[in-house]
Amino acid sequence: RGLSYSLSAACATSAHCIGAAADLIRHGAQDVMFAGGGEELHWTMSVMFDAMGALSTGFNDRPAVASRPYDAQRDGFVIGSGGGMLVLEDYDHAIARGARIHAELLGYGVTSDGADMVAPSGEGAVRCMHMAMQGLTQPIDYLNTHGTSTPLGDVTELGAVREVF
Template identity: 65%
Template sequence: MWSPKRWHPAFLPASPPPFKIHGVNYSISSACATSAHCIGNAVEQIQLGKQDIVFAGGGEELCWEMACEFDAMGALSTKYNDTPEKASRTYDAHRDGFVIAGGGGMVVVEELEHALARGAHIYAENRWLRRNL
């Protein structure tokens, strides 16, 4: 469904040509794990020799409908409503849910030799990829 607040699905395949970006071009949708899946697929494309460089990432706009759905499921933290700065406790034994937020990010995943050849600054190296199938 398109709205002024969302990108039309046709934007994805139409956006690379003005920037002279070529190669595979698709989107993935897997709820909270979408961005991680996009990065994992980028790593796989490079490991398989199908691409040298991939832009991967994602984003999510926070909307009240989504917040209401997670609240109805009991998935949001409520124990720390009086101290919201303490509510996000991912690995804490006393966690009681997650703190909903919107945001986005993009990374450049690149084959190491390709990156070195163009003089890229290497921020991190992927040593392995693990998925539950």
């Protein structure tokens, strides 16, 4: 029972769903939300990412090492199907029912630099991290990166992380 809708934001869809759910809880619209996403592989996705030059080509015969974010020998990602969900809950609601709390989501940001699907400028990532950290007084325990293993994307993302931290 309660609110239900879906978002579409390319690779950031699941993260946006989690942020939107947290906002709904923060504003009192819901006490508990299931948020996340999934993707069923369709051949058109493979063709599209291959045409963009984003897929790994040098390690496909060794799946355990094929997708290697931030590695010096990275050459793209390996496409596949998958999904994941988080249960987000109002803190007081969770305490009242004796829930085991695994983590707190204290910040979230959503931006786009609009530069290129596989060659972002990094400016949007910098703004996004600043938004997520706005008002925080505690050290950050977890940083969720995109980590596509693409030669240009990883460098740009790490540059944004360095700029913020």
